[in-house]
Amino acid sequence: MKICILPGDGIGPEITAEAVRVIEALDLKFEMEEALLGGAAVDATGDPYPEATRKLAREADAVLLGAVGGPKWDTLPREQRPERGLLGIRKDLGLFANLRPAILYPELANASSLKPEVVAGLDILIVRELTGDIYFGQPRGLEIRDGERFGFNTMHYTESEIRRIGRVAFEAARKRNKRLCSVDKMNVLETTQLWRDVMIELAAEYPDVELSHMLVDNAAMQLVRAPKQFDVMVTGNMFGDILSDEASMLTGSIGMLPSASLDANNKGLYEPSHGSAPDIAGQGIANPLATILSVAMMLRYTFNQENAALRIENAVKKVLAQGLRTGDIFEPGTTKVGTKQMGDAVLAAL
Amino acid sequence: MKICILPGDGIGPEITAEAVRVIEALDLKFEMEEALLGGAAVDATGDPYPEATRKLAREADAVLLGAVGGPKWDTLPREQRPERGLLGIRKDLGLFANLRPAILYPELANASSLKPEVVAGLDILIVRELTGDIYFGQPRGLEIRDGERFGFNTMHYTESEIRRIGRVAFEAARKRNKRLCSVDKMNVLETTQLWRDVMIELAAEYPDVELSHMLVDNAAMQLVRAPKQFDVMVTGNMFGDILSDEASMLTGSIGMLPSASLDANNKGLYEPSHGSAPDIAGQGIANPLATILSVAMMLRYTFNQENAALRIENAVKKVLAQGLRTGDIFEPGTTKVGTKQMGDAVLAAL
Numbered sequence: 001m002k003i004c005i006l007p008g009d010g011i012g013p014e015i016t017a018e019a020v021r022v023i024e025a026l027d028l029k030f031e032m033e034e035a036l037l038g039g040a041a042v043d044a045t046g047d048p049y050p051e052a053t054r055k056l057a058r059e060a061d062a063v064l065l066g067a068v069g070g071p072k073w074d075t076l077p078r079e080q081r082p083e084r085g086l087l088g089i090r091k092d093l094g095l096f097a098n099l100r101p102a103i104l105y106p107e108l109a110n111a112s113s114l115k116p117e118v119v120a121g122l123d124i125l126i127v128r129e130l131t132g133d134i135y136f137g138q139p140r141g142l143e144i145r146d147g148e149r150f151g152f153n154t155m156h157y158t159e160s161e162i163r164r165i166g167r168v169a170f171e172a173a174r175k176r177n178k179r180l181c182s183v184d185k186m187n188v189l190e191t192t193q194l195w196r197d198v199m200i201e202l203a204a205e206y207p208d209v210e211l212s213h214m215l216v217d218n219a220a221m222q223l224v225r226a227p228k229q230f231d232v233m234v235t236g237n238m239f240g241d242i243l244s245d246e247a248s249m250l251t252g253s254i255g256m257l258p259s260a261s262l263d264a265n266n267k268g269l270y271e272p273s274h275g276s277a278p279d280i281a282g283q284g285i286a287n288p289l290a291t292i293l294s295v296a297m298m299l300r301y302t303f304n305q306e307n308a309a310l311r312i313e314n315a316v317k318k319v320l321a322q323g324l325r326t327g328d329i330f331e332p333g334t335t336k337v338g339t340k341q342m343g344d345a346v347l348a349a350l
Numbered sequence: 351m352k353i354c355i356l357p358g359d360g361i362g363p364e365i366t367a368e369a370v371r372v373i374e375a376l377d378l379k380f381e382m383e384e385a386l387l388g389g390a391a392v393d394a395t396g397d398p399y400p401e402a403t404r405k406l407a408r409e410a411d412a413v414l415l416g417a418v419g420g421p422k423w424d425t426l427p428r429e430q431r432p433e434r435g436l437l438g439i440r441k442d443l444g445l446f447a448n449l450r451p452a453i454l455y456p457e458l459a460n461a462s463s464l465k466p467e468v469v470a471g472l473d474i475l476i477v478r479e480l481t482g483d484i485y486f487g488q489p490r491g492l493e494i495r496d497g498e499r500f501g502f503n504t505m506h507y508t509e510s511e512i513r514r515i516g517r518v519a520f521e522a523a524r525k526r527n528k529r530l531c532s533v534d535k536m537n538v539l540e541t542t543q544l545w546r547d548v549m550i551e552l553a554a555e556y557p558d559v560e561l562s563h564m565l566v567d568n569a570a571m572q573l574v575r576a577p578k579q580f581d582v583m584v585t586g587n588m589f590g591d592i593l594s595d596e597a598s599m600l601t602g603s604i605g606m607l608p609s610a611s612l613d614a615n616n617k618g619l620y621e622p623s624h625g626s627a628p629d630i631a632g633q634g635i636a637n638p639l640a641t642i643l644s645v646a647m648m649l650r651y652t653f654n655q656e657n658a659a660l661r662i663e664n665a666v667k668k669v670l671a672q673g674l675r676t677g678d679i680f681e682p683g684t685t686k687v688g689t690k691q692m693g694d695a696v697l698a699a700l
């Protein structure tokens with residue numbers, strides 16, 4: 001059982017280090033090997049997804065990623081930017097199913113910008129298609145037409161791409177509260193008309209799951225108005241990018257939220273939902289819990305070790321109950337700790 | 351000075367009737383003529399934007415629209431759906447600049463699902479490009495490729511389209527707090543890389559306005575986390591659809607929010623930000639204030655009658671202060687009124 005560790009940029013190395021300690025503590029005989037992705041890889045090799053990383057990631061059963069990106073690389077040509085590394089590895093490994101839970105921990109309820117009664121107990125799972133849509137669609141580019149600059153991109157989906165992600169979402173709903181909301185813009189975009197059609201067809205195979213549909217603009221509203229109406233949401237790559245970030249922020253503690261990106265055989269890349277936070281990088285104050293919780297998702301989805309996953313999740317709940325907080329989730333009356341101390345506490349709670 | 355009135359569907363006719371009474375009360379010698387748009391037009395003519403409506407709308411100086419759409423027409427072929435009428439009139443009249451304020455009225459602060467300190471005093475203006483982007487991009491369609499269904503759409507912008515909406519946004523920021531945030535997804539989409547480039551170029555002409563940039567996923571988060579950081583936001587048609595609805599819902603009282611869609615000569619279509627609410631249509635309980643406030647925007651932008659606009663806005667503030675509320679904004683301790691009573695109160699306050 002081989003895990004490829006990609007610390008990435010910014011706070012990535014610090015938070016990944018704590019997650020690696022957690023993996024080691026499990027005593028499950030994982031082999032781990034590190035490689036470069038994103039800005040760190042650009043600096044070392046000129047390529048945000050270098051060949052050596054590709055090789056290691058392909059061989060591994062799972063990938064643990066810190067985060068990529070930072071202002072340092074923002075002015076590089078498009079092909080060398082850190083996020084190309086992320087898009088590259090997603091596509092290369094066929095990680096089409098992105099699972100992003102938005103969970104509000106009772107101890108952190110105050111952190112939300114929403115009223116407690118609106119978000120208390122929030123537990124949504126967003127299933128985002130991750131290797132198709134306008135992210136990867138051809139043709140695309142920036143050129144001169146009729147004497148002026150013209151930018152263009154192509155959104156597209158095939159019915160099999162939609163069916164594949166649809167099944168992941170229906171299966172996930174089946175294991176939860178059996179409600180699935182599919183988000184599209186069928187009143188304007190033909191691509192998402194097909195999306196809706198295929199979801200309706202799939203529903204026949206999942207009579208125990210209640211399927212509903214929502215337009216993306218309405219979904220963006222309903223997440224703010226009454227987020228607890230949702231159980232599982234499924235949508236395309238572009239809308240999923242926007243809605244999953246919106247949903248994460250409803251909790252006010254994005255430093256707590258893990259994510260999984262799976263291929264057709266449950267091989268996966270696991271990473272925190274938050275970014276590389278270059279402003280606090282290297283200070284030892286970043287919150288490692290989302291990365292540690294990403295390890296729990298890895299154990300659950302790739303390695304089928306539900307018990308070990310729960311052990312980690314319970315350890316995280318315990319340190320929260322003990323009142324330990326990194327700066328991002330600190331509030332008066334709790335104990336502020338750094339990245340390493342938080343890792344120590346999780347290890348102790350394991 | 352000619353106004354084309356398009357009551358539309360659902361609650362559209364009821365709320366438009368109150369707005370028409372307000373226009374009449376101003377005694378500004380407007381000529382008004384009514385026509386059909388959306389589902390009502392489909393029922394009468396088979397076309398959601400019939401020729402007679404097109405003629406009237408083109409001749410008029412401004413258009414006042416109620417709302418279009420409803421489940422009744424959801425199963426019709428794409429070309430006959432009510433929203434085709436809306437997209438049709440926008441494109442036909444060249445209404446490229448959609449202005450959507452998200453304002454929280456102090457009297458309605460409780461209605462928001464966000465904490466009072468997060469939204470108190472909220473006053474954002476979203477400027478959305480309305481006649482380009484993936485909404486109108488060709489090629490598009492749904493066809494069979496390699497033996498399966500394939501849906502595709504095209505996002506595109508030319509630099510002149512971006513410059514045109516950019517100017518509207520910079521001008522608007524200039525009249526407000528001089529801060530403009532341009533939203534794109536430049537790290538993935540070439541179209542929006544061009545968007546960002548052109549905004550940066552334009553900034554040189556508006557040294558008094560502070561321009562910032564935000565990726566759309568982050569913007570969706572920041573609107574939830576700390577919406578008061580924004581003054582004016584500008585973005586493309588698709589992102590604008592999502593973000594402007596999200597921003598409206600931050601106020602919790604979308605029944606209060608007007609909108610304007612302007613062409614290059616300040617001819618405009620004015621409509622409430624909310625939809626046609628088929629569930630309460632015909633009951634005389636819908637909130638007419640967003641439509642009445644849309645008349646204020648019409649007076650300001652198309653007819654250059656700032657005083658009359660303020661008169662209406664102050665009248666609306668007065669009825670709120672009097673404690674009058676339609677069902678959507680009702681809370682204990684206030685007085686629940688119907689559509690017509692609310693219209694009466696605004697007329698009295700004028």
Ligand SMILES: CC(C)[C@H](C(=O)O)[C@@H](O)C(=O)O
Pocket residue numbers: 083086087241537538567
């Ligand atoms: C960095 C960027 C390319 C990426 C995306 O848009 O997919 C990020 O926002 C995410 O959601 O993982």
Ligand SMILES: CC(C)[C@H](C(=O)O)[C@@H](O)C(=O)O
Pocket residue numbers: 187188217433436437591
């Ligand atoms: C009805 C629909 C086509 C329309 C849009 O997407 O533009 C609506 O959502 C809006 O924002 O006015």
